[in-house]
Amino acid sequence: MKERGWLRMVRIPLAAAAVLVLSVLIEGLFFNRHALFQECYEKETAIETGSLETRLDLQGERYVKTVRMELDVEEVTDYRLILLDGQGNTISERAGSISPKLDMSVINLRAEAAELVLVFSEAVSADGLMTAANFMEWSPYRLFFLISTFGLAAFLWMGRRVVSQKPEYAFAVIALTAGLQIILMTGTNQISYDEQTHISKTWNLSYIGTVYDTEAVLELKTLTVPEFHNRFERMQVESYLQGIHDFETADVYRQTKMIYYDRRAYLPMAVCIAAARMMKLPFAMMLMAGKFGNLLMYTAVCFFAVRKAKQKKGLVTVIALLPNSIFSASQFCYDACVNSFLLLAMVLTANEFFTPKERVRPRNMAAIILCLIVGSYAKPVYMLMGLVLLFLGNEKFPSKRAAWMFRAAFTVLCLSMVYEVLGKSAVGGSVTETLAHAGDIRTEGANMLGQIRHIFGAPFSYAWQLLSSMFVRIADWFTGKDQFLMYAYLGTPGTLCTWIFFAAVFFSALYRCPYERQECLSGGNKALFVIMVFGMSAVVWTVLYLSFNTVGSPVIDGVQNRYFTPVLFPFFICLANRRLVWKRNGESYHMILFTVMTGLLLYTNFRLGMMPYYL
Amino acid sequence: MKDLILNRKRIWTWTGAALAALVFVWSSLFPKTAYDTRELHVRLEDGEQEREIVLTPDTTVLFSFSAGDQTVDGIQPCADWGSENCPGGVLLVDVWCMDEGGERVYAGQGSAPLNAELRRAYTYIALPHEGELSGELSFAIRYVPAEGETAYPSLVATDRDIGECLTVVNEEVYGGDLLLYYVTVRDTYPLLFDAKLVCLLLICIALSMEKAPGKEACA
Numbered sequence: 001m002k003e004r005g006w007l008r009m010v011r012i013p014l015a016a017a018a019v020l021v022l023s024v025l026i027e028g029l030f031f032n033r034h035a036l037f038q039e040c041y042e043k044e045t046a047i048e049t050g051s052l053e054t055r056l057d058l059q060g061e062r063y064v065k066t067v068r069m070e071l072d073v074e075e076v077t078d079y080r081l082i083l084l085d086g087q088g089n090t091i092s093e094r095a096g097s098i099s100p101k102l103d104m105s106v107i108n109l110r111a112e113a114a115e116l117v118l119v120f121s122e123a124v125s126a127d128g129l130m131t132a133a134n135f136m137e138w139s140p141y142r143l144f145f146l147i148s149t150f151g152l153a154a155f156l157w158m159g160r161r162v163v164s165q166k167p168e169y170a171f172a173v174i175a176l177t178a179g180l181q182i183i184l185m186t187g188t189n190q191i192s193y194d195e196q197t198h199i200s201k202t203w204n205l206s207y208i209g210t211v212y213d214t215e216a217v218l219e220l221k222t223l224t225v226p227e228f229h230n231r232f233e234r235m236q237v238e239s240y241l242q243g244i245h246d247f248e249t250a251d252v253y254r255q256t257k258m259i260y261y262d263r264r265a266y267l268p269m270a271v272c273i274a275a276a277r278m279m280k281l282p283f284a285m286m287l288m289a290g291k292f293g294n295l296l297m298y299t300a301v302c303f304f305a306v307r308k309a310k311q312k313k314g315l316v317t318v319i320a321l322l323p324n325s326i327f328s329a330s331q332f333c334y335d336a337c338v339n340s341f342l343l344l345a346m347v348l349t350a351n352e353f354f355t356p357k358e359r360v361r362p363r364n365m366a367a368i369i370l371c372l373i374v375g376s377y378a379k380p381v382y383m384l385m386g387l388v389l390l391f392l393g394n395e396k397f398p399s400k401r402a403a404w405m406f407r408a409a410f411t412v413l414c415l416s417m418v419y420e421v422l423g424k425s426a427v428g429g430s431v432t433e434t435l436a437h438a439g440d441i442r443t444e445g446a447n448m449l450g451q452i453r454h455i456f457g458a459p460f461s462y463a464w465q466l467l468s469s470m471f472v473r474i475a476d477w478f479t480g481k482d483q484f485l486m487y488a489y490l491g492t493p494g495t496l497c498t499w500i501f502f503a504a505v506f507f508s509a510l511y512r513c514p515y516e517r518q519e520c521l522s523g524g525n526k527a528l529f530v531i532m533v534f535g536m537s538a539v540v541w542t543v544l545y546l547s548f549n550t551v552g553s554p555v556i557d558g559v560q561n562r563y564f565t566p567v568l569f570p571f572f573i574c575l576a577n578r579r580l581v582w583k584r585n586g587e588s589y590h591m592i593l594f595t596v597m598t599g600l601l602l603y604t605n606f607r608l609g610m611m612p613y614y615l
Numbered sequence: 616m617k618d619l620i621l622n623r624k625r626i627w628t629w630t631g632a633a634l635a636a637l638v639f640v641w642s643s644l645f646p647k648t649a650y651d652t653r654e655l656h657v658r659l660e661d662g663e664q665e666r667e668i669v670l671t672p673d674t675t676v677l678f679s680f681s682a683g684d685q686t687v688d689g690i691q692p693c694a695d696w697g698s699e700n701c702p703g704g705v706l707l708v709d710v711w712c713m714d715e716g717g718e719r720v721y722a723g724q725g726s727a728p729l730n731a732e733l734r735r736a737y738t739y740i741a742l743p744h745e746g747e748l749s750g751e752l753s754f755a756i757r758y759v760p761a762e763g764e765t766a767y768p769s770l771v772a773t774d775r776d777i778g779e780c781l782t783v784v785n786e787e788v789y790g791g792d793l794l795l796y797y798v799t800v801r802d803t804y805p806l807l808f809d810a811k812l813v814c815l816l817l818i819c820i821a822l823s824m825e826k827a828p829g830k831e832a833c834a
Binding site: 253260359360366370397403406410412417 | 809
């Protein structure tokens with residue numbers, strides 16, 4: 001008995017120590033094996049003015065970890081690095097570029113070569129230096145990734161009880177860890193959708209009244225920050241940005257103190273940026289603090305979504321841990337606000353439909369509507385998802401009259417929100433004027449009013465176009481032509497991961513956890529939810545067709561998978577049934593889901609974040 | 616007191632909704648004036664060359680553009696006076712607009728001194744006027760030097776013609792246009808949207824509340 005008590009006391013410190021030792025061993029012995037077991041060296045050669053080609057003889061075949069080019073350039077200069085063997089044959093070739101803002105470039109070569117040939121596209125106009133080296137390197141980013149990965153594995157194994165009994169806490173741990181990995185790995189690279197726009201709005205929102213745009217901020221806003229490809233370039237980029245983040249030479253201008261509704265989704269990021277600025281954190285840290293604010297908000301809201309779910313906590317967790325959503329939450333992006341608040345709103349709405357005879361509690365109704373409003377601030381069309389509330393039975397309200405009055409008031413509320421997209425009441429705008437000029441500036445020939453006329457001119461033809469587009473998109477997810485899992489411009493982890501994700505979603509939706517209540521949506525309500533999901537998807541498609549496509553376009557372009565994240569829960573909850581019950585215990589049910597989702601997240605982070613930058 | 620607060624939630628919610636409705640009405644009746652700085656011509660395209668129009672005492676630069684429905688409150692032409700010169704004079708702007716009959720009418724005059732500490736600046740010239748300055752607007756810009764001043768500032772233009780703009784220097788059409796921002800005023804309704812939502816939200820919540828037994832029913 002004493003032994004077991006002693007073991008229980010030390011098992012967490014023991015596990016932490018094991019995680020630490022294992023991570024350090026892998027970092028030291030595996031990632032640095034060439035430095036440990038082969039010769040460490042540094043060979044350099046001068047890059048001469050006017051030369052097109054520079055050769056670096058390594059005096060025999062050696063392992064080259066990195067090649068560093070230092071050269072003063074006036075514009076972005078492309079180069080090729082050719083690896084030759086002892087006989088002068090080409091082994092392989094790499095390409096890169098030197099930014100005039102950094103005057104250097106590093107390639108993580110990690111290959112054997114006897115000679116390196118650096119070839120520029122044009123003759124260089126200054127002297128420079130090329131250095132090849134093999135050395136011991138302790139990468140803090142790789143170490144963090146290893147520690148957090150093994151830490152999560154230990155948490156899942158040792159905290160099985162927490163995972164099954166309090167899945168919301170397990171969700172929070174996994175989401176925060178995976179999100180932190182993304183934040184730390186992506187650094188100052190702008191790899192999310194329209195990130196320059198989101199950073200611009202966040203930065204402005206972090207000030208009240210007068211805005212100070214330093215040169216570094218202006219570069220972020222105009223997407224001209226040099227991109228890094230490894231840790232060494234990252235250090236240079238961060239130092240460059242820190243150097244031009246000077247408030248003495250900042251652009252100063254005034255903005256309204258009013259926070260318009262379409263900017264409120266940026267508040268968590270803006271608050272953290274403002275706090276980091278007040279603490280005088282380095283520029284790169286300040287950016288990461290802004291992203292962390294977004295992640296915290298997403299985790300907190302989804303935590304409550306998992307906690308409040310009366311049914312299908314597993315399904316809610318799987319959807320909340322969707323890698324796309326965790327990625328959005330770890331970047332400057334309003335999607336985190338949309339996805340988290342709409343998930344909570346739909347969970348609370350489904351709770352009401354599970355108990356059709358129970359009166360709705362006012363605070364639950366307030367929470368549902370508030371979540372719908374906040375979730376729709378950035379994309380008001382999602383407010384239409386709330387229209388399912390109109391179908392709550394009269395028994396849910398104190399009286400039949402109150403029920404009908406509620407329906408009328410809520411319809412007006414939804415329409416007001418959607419109308420605001422075009423009406424812009426805050427600036428006294430008019431719908432006709434907005435419609436006449438609306439259309440995404442990135443697409444030449446896009447015009448909302450013209451597109452509406454086109455649709456009404458041939459409604460059946462558009463309906464067919466819409467249905468076929470939707471069908472093809474869904475089919476493409478499963479045939480591998482299109483990828484549902486995406487980390488924006490970092491790419492996709494692959495079709496298999498999309499299949500694994502959908503397998504986890506289907507499993508959690510179809511199979512009931514043994515100790516969950518048996519309440520299910522009625523057939524009518526399932527039909528209602530499916531119609532809502534289909535209608536919402538059609539609206540998203542149509543909005544894109546109106547705003548992003550040229551008038552009369554035969555295809556609907558611009559629809560991204562992330563737009564469908566808010567409808568995942570209401571769709572899959574309809575698959576819940578009383579027949580399929582997980583025969584084993586609840587612990588294994590949750591362990592399967594959490595293990596699969598954690599594995600998927602960590603693999604995606606490794607494949608898209610760790611591999612291209614730090615290996 | 617506890618009874619008043621806790622057992623009358625429904626009444627408090629309806630009161631909140633009524634207050635939000637009042638804010639909505641108040642916000643729509645009393646708009647707030649907001650100023651916006653708009654770019655007319657400030658970003659140079661590839662190959663576009665800067666030119667300078669020296670504002671000697673006998674030079675007048677006429678400039679016209681269409682502000683559409685926006686009400687113009689002032690303009691910011693780009694003036695350059697070099698690092699050695701310390702201008703002591705003022706930029707004067709006369710403005711004309713179109714009346715309802717399509718006739719060009721004189722609308723007023725604005726002026727602004729040049730900041731001696733700078734070398735170049737988009738100098739803001741407020742345009743005092745009666746009525747709204749919108750639609751087709753024409754400006755006559757000249758420089759009134761200080762006593763003894765011999766080095767004159769220049770207005771910065773480029774060789775690119777901006778659509779719907781016209782620059783005339785000493786009665787000759789100029790092959791390009793001035794670098795210029797303009798400032799517009801407009802009415803804003805910052806609380807309108809939120810007041811509407813809060814009002815409807817509170818109504819929805821109140822409608823899902825049970826009437827409190829006893830006192831509230833009597834009330």
